[in-house]
Amino acid sequence: MAPLRLSRGDIEPVLVTGLLRRDFTHERAALCARLFVEASLDGVYSHGLNRFPQFIGMVERGVVRPDREPSRVRSTGAVETWDGRLGPGNLNAWACMGRAIEMARDRGVGVVSLRNTNHWMRGGSYGLRAAGSGCIGVCMTNTQPNMPPWGGREAAVGNNPLVIAAPNEPYPILLDMAMSQFSYGKMNVHRQRGEKLPCPGGYDLDLQMTDEPGLILESELATPMGYWKGSGLAILIDLLVATLSGGSTTAEIGERGEEYGISQVFIAFDLGRVGEKAESRRVLEAIKSSLRRTPPLREGGAVRYPGQGTWQRRQQNEREGIPVDPGIWQRILQTQG
Known part of the structure; x- marks a missing residue:
């Protein structure tokens, strides 16, 4: 069945209504809905609208607590630790990257670790927030065990996504990837x-x-992406986020039977404080120019920087409407009741 083509104006009020019925405040419901819609607008359907029914299910089971906001546990220089208190993962992540940006404005860099939170949905959203504020953003999270370590036959490590974003026009440079060859959302x-x-x-x-x-x-x-390389990187991301936050490791998350209480880190580098913005632009343009000069592997192909294809999908979806699977849309409409 062909996908529906819906505008964000068609979609966001429906999501907001479903969230308000589950005890979100209007402000938090609006931001939560916006993050879901913008993920699909950018073509990241697996972590956008496709995830909304699953997210609502976690709210109804009490895994995600709509009224919980993150609280600061400790602060040391440019590094802070926060407790997500099992609040909505996307709202917790948005707040913690915002705090990292605030610290970077003062110190050049801000690092916020977050424990006891939930799935952040599209990780690229928080990298984009940093890049839109003139910062390089780095985000990482652990997950439940869903991937065998290299040489293993059982899932014992997470596919622990990594996000790196940098300012660029018309759309930031954006790397948003799981440590598995394909994310589970993409495979679905x-x-x-x-x-x-x-x-x-x-x-x-x-x-x-x-x-x-x-x-x-x-x-x-x-x-694992890159076989032993992706496996090793996934293990070290788990170590980094759990150590800095004092939160749960992938193995500990896996003992719960459902993915919650995960650990994350958000880093922002303010390019106006750690260097010269003009020099940063020069470096960026030099890299992009080098990529443009690279001949494509096949005739008619193209060499692109990370995020370039996302920008093209966003433009298309703004013109034509966001493609939504009819079955997913029906499940979203059912959240209104």
């Missing part, structure tokens, strides 16, 4: 469309590599 989108993955992305229940997303979602054994 391929499954819904009846598509295979572009390349093998994990193991089936017989521990055979496969490009069938449904088999990987069943086994929950995604392949």
Whole structure:
């Protein structure tokens, strides 16, 4: 079935109503809805509207606490630790990157670690917030175990996403990636469309590599990105976020049976304080120029910087409407009751 094409004006009021019915204040419901919609507007459907029904389910089960806001636990120079108190993950993450930006304005850099929070939905949203404020933003999170370490046959590490963003016009440079070859959300989108993955992305229940997303979602054994490299990086992200925040590790999250109480870190570098903005622009343009001069591998292809394709998808979706799976939209409408 062809996707619906809806404007953000069609979608946001529906999401806000569903959130208000579950004890969000209007201000927090509006921001929460905006973050979901903007993820899909940028083409990150797996962590945008597709996730909203699942998010509502976590609210109804009491895993996500709508009225909980993060609180500061300790502060040492340019480093702070906050407790998310199991509040909405996207609102907690938005607030903590905002705090990192505030500190970077004063000190050049701000580091905020966050424990006891929930899934942040689209991690790129917080990198974009930093870049839009003239900062380089770095964000990372751990997850429940959903990926075997290199050489292992059981899920024991998380696919622990990493986000790096930098100011750029018309759209920031944005790297937003899980440590698995494909995120679970992305694999679910391929499954819904009846598509295979572009390349093998994990193991089936017989521990055979496969490009069938449904088999990987069943086994929950995604392949680490870059094999041993992605596995190693995932382990070190887990170590970093849990150590800085004093929060849970991937193994401890996995003991709960459901993903909550996770650990995250948000870093902002104010380019006006740690260096010269003109020099930062020169470096950025030199890198982009080098990429543009690189001949494509295949005729008609293109070499792009991270975020360039996202900007193109945003422009298309602003013109034509955001594509929404009809089944997902029906589930979203059911949250109104």
